[in-house]
Amino acid sequence: MRRFLSLGLLCLLLLSITVTSQAQTSSTANADAAALELLEALNVKSYSAKGDAITAILQSDDERARDWLQALLDGRLQSTDDGRIVLVLDNSGREWPVADVLTGEALGQMSRRDLDRIGINNALRNQLRSAIAVVDLYSPNIERRRHSAERLLGEVDETLAEPLSELIAGEQDSQVVRRLSQALAIYQVESGELAGVEALRGSLHPRARVALSRAVNGDDPIVADAAASALGSIEQNLKINRGLETLYFGLSLGSVLVLAAIGLAITFGVMGVINMAHGELMMLGAYTTWGMQQLLPGQPGLALILAIPAGFMVAALAGIAIERGVIQFLKGRPLETLLATFGISLILQQLVRTVISPLNRTVITPEWMSGSLVINDALSLTLNRMVVLGFALVVFAALMLIMRRTRLGLDVRAVTQNRAMARSMGIRATRVDIMTFALGSGVAGLAGVALSQLTNVGPNLGQNYIIDSFMVVVFGGVGNLWGTLVAGLSLGIINQVLEPWAGAVLAKIIVLVFIILFIQKRPRGLFPQKGRAAEG
Amino acid sequence: MITLPYNTSARSTHLSATRSPGRFALALLAAAVMGASAQAIAQDADQSEDPIKVGILHSLSGTMAISETVLKDTVEMLIEQQNEAGGLLGRQLEAVVVDPASNWPLFAERARELLAQEEVDVIFGNWTSVSRKAVLPVVEELNGLLFYPVQYEGEESSENVFYTGAAPNQQAIPAVEYLINEVGIERFALIGTDYVYPRTTNRILEAFLKDEYGIADEDIMVNYTPFGHSDWQNIVSELSRFGEEGKRTAVISTINGDANVPFYTELANQGIDAADIPVIAFSVGEQELTGIDTGPLVGHLAAWNYFMSVDNDDNYDFIDAWIDYTGDEEAVTNDPMEAHYIGFNMWAEAVRKAGTTDVDSVKDAIIGVTVPNLSGGYAAMMPNHHITKPVLIGEIQDNGQFDIVWQTPSTVTGDAWSDYLPGSRDLIADWRKPIECGNFNVVNGSCGGSTAVEEAEAALAE
Numbered sequence: 001m002r003r004f005l006s007l008g009l010l011c012l013l014l015l016s017i018t019v020t021s022q023a024q025t026s027s028t029a030n031a032d033a034a035a036l037e038l039l040e041a042l043n044v045k046s047y048s049a050k051g052d053a054i055t056a057i058l059q060s061d062d063e064r065a066r067d068w069l070q071a072l073l074d075g076r077l078q079s080t081d082d083g084r085i086v087l088v089l090d091n092s093g094r095e096w097p098v099a100d101v102l103t104g105e106a107l108g109q110m111s112r113r114d115l116d117r118i119g120i121n122n123a124l125r126n127q128l129r130s131a132i133a134v135v136d137l138y139s140p141n142i143e144r145r146r147h148s149a150e151r152l153l154g155e156v157d158e159t160l161a162e163p164l165s166e167l168i169a170g171e172q173d174s175q176v177v178r179r180l181s182q183a184l185a186i187y188q189v190e191s192g193e194l195a196g197v198e199a200l201r202g203s204l205h206p207r208a209r210v211a212l213s214r215a216v217n218g219d220d221p222i223v224a225d226a227a228a229s230a231l232g233s234i235e236q237n238l239k240i241n242r243g244l245e246t247l248y249f250g251l252s253l254g255s256v257l258v259l260a261a262i263g264l265a266i267t268f269g270v271m272g273v274i275n276m277a278h279g280e281l282m283m284l285g286a287y288t289t290w291g292m293q294q295l296l297p298g299q300p301g302l303a304l305i306l307a308i309p310a311g312f313m314v315a316a317l318a319g320i321a322i323e324r325g326v327i328q329f330l331k332g333r334p335l336e337t338l339l340a341t342f343g344i345s346l347i348l349q350q351l352v353r354t355v356i357s358p359l360n361r362t363v364i365t366p367e368w369m370s371g372s373l374v375i376n377d378a379l380s381l382t383l384n385r386m387v388v389l390g391f392a393l394v395v396f397a398a399l400m401l402i403m404r405r406t407r408l409g410l411d412v413r414a415v416t417q418n419r420a421m422a423r424s425m426g427i428r429a430t431r432v433d434i435m436t437f438a439l440g441s442g443v444a445g446l447a448g449v450a451l452s453q454l455t456n457v458g459p460n461l462g463q464n465y466i467i468d469s470f471m472v473v474v475f476g477g478v479g480n481l482w483g484t485l486v487a488g489l490s491l492g493i494i495n496q497v498l499e500p501w502a503g504a505v506l507a508k509i510i511v512l513v514f515i516i517l518f519i520q521k522r523p524r525g526l527f528p529q530k531g532r533a534a535e536g
Numbered sequence: 537m538i539t540l541p542y543n544t545s546a547r548s549t550h551l552s553a554t555r556s557p558g559r560f561a562l563a564l565l566a567a568a569v570m571g572a573s574a575q576a577i578a579q580d581a582d583q584s585e586d587p588i589k590v591g592i593l594h595s596l597s598g599t600m601a602i603s604e605t606v607l608k609d610t611v612e613m614l615i616e617q618q619n620e621a622g623g624l625l626g627r628q629l630e631a632v633v634v635d636p637a638s639n640w641p642l643f644a645e646r647a648r649e650l651l652a653q654e655e656v657d658v659i660f661g662n663w664t665s666v667s668r669k670a671v672l673p674v675v676e677e678l679n680g681l682l683f684y685p686v687q688y689e690g691e692e693s694s695e696n697v698f699y700t701g702a703a704p705n706q707q708a709i710p711a712v713e714y715l716i717n718e719v720g721i722e723r724f725a726l727i728g729t730d731y732v733y734p735r736t737t738n739r740i741l742e743a744f745l746k747d748e749y750g751i752a753d754e755d756i757m758v759n760y761t762p763f764g765h766s767d768w769q770n771i772v773s774e775l776s777r778f779g780e781e782g783k784r785t786a787v788i789s790t791i792n793g794d795a796n797v798p799f800y801t802e803l804a805n806q807g808i809d810a811a812d813i814p815v816i817a818f819s820v821g822e823q824e825l826t827g828i829d830t831g832p833l834v835g836h837l838a839a840w841n842y843f844m845s846v847d848n849d850d851n852y853d854f855i856d857a858w859i860d861y862t863g864d865e866e867a868v869t870n871d872p873m874e875a876h877y878i879g880f881n882m883w884a885e886a887v888r889k890a891g892t893t894d895v896d897s898v899k900d901a902i903i904g905v906t907v908p909n910l911s912g913g914y915a916a917m918m919p920n921h922h923i924t925k926p927v928l929i930g931e932i933q934d935n936g937q938f939d940i941v942w943q944t945p946s947t948v949t950g951d952a953w954s955d956y957l958p959g960s961r962d963l964i965a966d967w968r969k970p971i972e973c974g975n976f977n978v979v980n981g982s983c984g985g986s987t988a989v990e991e992a993e994a995a996l997a998e
Contacts, residue, residue: 206780455766
């Protein structure tokens with residue numbers, strides 16, 4: 001790879017000098033013929049021949065070289081049956097629109113039968129990325145330069161080292177300067193220079209760490225000692241970052257548990273209804289998200305935001321229907337309620353299977369929720385989970401507000417603490433029941449909307465979370481929202497701390513055993529509900 | 537094995553292949569002949585016009601419906617095509633579809649129903665290894681024919697079963713050799729779903745890596761997760777750390793079912809790039825990818841014996857037929873579908889060769905039968921009831937398809953008994969005379985005999 005890099009760089013230096021004079025004088029026809037030859041050289045079976053062809057394109061003075069390499073990288077350079085190279089604009093379906101590779105002129109649709117992709121493998125992909133990175137080092141576009149500098153870490157060799165120091169001196173952007181200096185320092189460490197070791201002190205990039213750990217075993221004792229001490233502080237720093245990462249993973253898993261359980265905390269806690277269909281209400285929320293995205297094609301982000309109120313409404317209405325249709329007739333008979341709601345959960349699952357499909361549905365993650373937020377080289381936080389974590393906290397805060405600051409909340413708390421007393425004080429317990437159940441169900445719908453971004457949306461979605469939800473509610477203390485929050489987050493963290501050394505399966509078992517033991521000791525959970533009704 | 541593609545875009549079209557003109561014609565003919573009181577001719581016509589019954593034993597409900605419904609449709613499509621081409625031995629084919637509902641013991645009952653009551657001439661079916669084990673004693677007892685289309689863990693060869701999916705030496709072993717020899721991988725993370733197929737495959741791979749390439753213990757990481765696992769953050773971050781030790785690292789994934797979606801999403805979100813740490817999957821095909829935005833996954837790998845992107849006219853015809861049959865422009869084809877295509881054609885060829893659908897004759901006739909596969913080569917049925925297959929390595933593309941980057945120079949013969957496990961090293965399967973044995977021990981020259989009943993009991997007890 002380094003060979004290509006240096007070749008590319010050299011030719012680019014040449015290019016930057018000659019480009020102005022060249023472009024105007026050379027006739028386009030000649031350039032096109034030469035370019036065509038370069039591109040046709042790519043249309044061979046052997047990957048090493050393709051590698052050489054890529055180098056040749058880099059060494060050519062053609063300004064379109066970068067675009068061609070990018071198109072090759074994206075798999076859009078294809079050859080027709082008669083050997084012509086074309087640019088595929090869209091490769092979905094059976095008929096693909098194509099364009100001329102030199103002029104960019106549209107050539108209409110072609111069948112995929114008649115097109116052959118100029119295939120690349122991972123090795124060529126690496127070569128292309130490095131080649132594009134070298135080209136981009138000189139790009140006026142700052143994003144491209146940053147990306148390019150990022151790419152060059154650990155890829156610098158002697159031919160690149162010298163121009164690199166000049167580039168660093170002339171570079172304006174601090175991020176590019178920092179990255180390029182690191183890249184240079186890694187090269188220096190690899191070639192046994194002490195200066196590089198000092199420059200890499202504190203860098204968390206894995207390439208830097210690998211370079212330093214190799215230097216520790218190097219010949220020069222001074223460099224080896226310096227590298228060892230630099231490595232020591234890096235390892236220390238990495239440990240802290242790793243801890244933070246585990247904490248984040250735990251909080252994120254915990255936030256999912258909180259979302260799933262908090263609706264249950266309301267229905268189970270307040271009404272004492274063991275609602276086995278709670279998971280299916282979440283599933284309805286997730287399907288609402290899918291439905292919204294079907295209604296608004298091409299706008300997954302907007303659809304997701306609209307799905308929040310819609311998911312709440314759908315699940316709340318379903319909840320009211322369940323409450324009015326079944327649960328109200330089974331008041332005070334928990335076993336029958338459990339069985340009846342379990343039946344409802346099966347009916348809802350089968351309904352979705354029959355009406356929509358037994359297959360999972362694809363819910364698109366909007367652009368702003370993909371990827372991760374890079375804190376430093378060793379720590380980056382995935383965006384989708386961060387959004388869900390934030391969403392869980394917002395839902396929790398909103399629920400607390402409703403419970404503490406609204407009339408409904410007051411009624412609910414009164415009914416929870418002592419149903420008979422509340423009724424005799426004029427509170428319409430039945431109406432409170434309906435509202436509470438609708439609220440709890442609606443929150444389940446919200447959980448479903450959030451889950452659609454993290455897991456598969458299918459008929460079984462609810463089943464996977466119902467056990468966890470009950471676990472969190474029981475652990476936190478029935479009917480206590482704070483308890484649910486604390487329990488959910490702490491179970492998430494415990495699970496993620498255990499997972500690396502126990503494995504995912506065993507970690508779950510350990511958590512379950514822990515909860516069983518905990519419930520033996522404190523049957524009413526972390527934060528037991530106070531009040532006379534709760535005593536029994 | 538259990539492969540649970542979580543998302544198949546194929547629609548289950550309820551088409552009855554039995555609505556052929558044959559029956560109507562038969563009724564007319566019979567009536568006419570009866571009228572002429574020439575009963576002998578009527579009986580003759582009855583014999584030759586009686587349809588050949590093809591049993592389809594795939595789950596149409598329950599967890600496996602997602603994967604198996606597509607295979608039922610595939611067989612029905614093949615039957616329809618065969619009937620349009622004039623049937624077999626001058627007789628029409630008739631599909632007999634039963635639903636074992638993803639319930640393993642029910643597979644055995646349904647197989648019995650197919651063989652004893654419906655008297656089908658052949659069965660195409662099963663997906664999971666445990667369901668195959670459950671069916672084994674039934675097809676052996678009632679002397680049926682079963683074509684099993686899914687890659688599996690090997691260590692089996694039954695007289696009555698034909699394995700048209702890949703054995704480990706037709707998928708896992710060549711894939712690992714590709715990684716070592718072509719990509720230069722020195723460190724392996726074996727991650728899989730926690731059940732028999734990944735565990736057996738990983739056991740074989742671990743032994744293979746240590747024995748053949750001397751890979752050290754510390755360079756192999758093994759991790760299992762439950763079915764439907766959705767919280768991959770910790771494991772993916774562990775993988776990325778495992779890959780940062782300065783040695784080229786690859787992940788070998790035997791993750792099954794819909795757990796793959798969150799796994800690949802997490803890979804993309806944490807920015808694990810195929811050029812740095814490639815993930816090679818044995819249970820992720822085109823159908824699995826229909827549910828994922830494959831943009832960030834470009835370059836990750838899969839090993840199969842067929843890809844929808846195989847550039848071959850037979851394949852394009854098959855795809856077109858499938859799209860027409862399902863009526864879904866976006867329908868995709870996959871490896872087990874090709875296995876059924878091969879198996880069905882092999883069986884038809886053997887029936888033609890034997891001139892009858894009689895099970896024993898077909899069983900003898902089919903060994904050595906060679907039919908075209910969809911990747912431009914030929915598949916031959918070997919004496920161990922496994923077939924020859926090319927091994928293809930594909931890289932995921934942004935359109936959800938695979939680009940084939942490597943393939944074995946010739947086809948590979950399926951090996952029923954792995955050479956890398958101590959117990960099975962000395963065993964061979966050969967159903968020709970005079971050996972006629974599925975687990976012949978070449979060291980002491982004795983045949984182990986059928987253990988179908990015990991294996992079924994053991995598999996169902998789990």
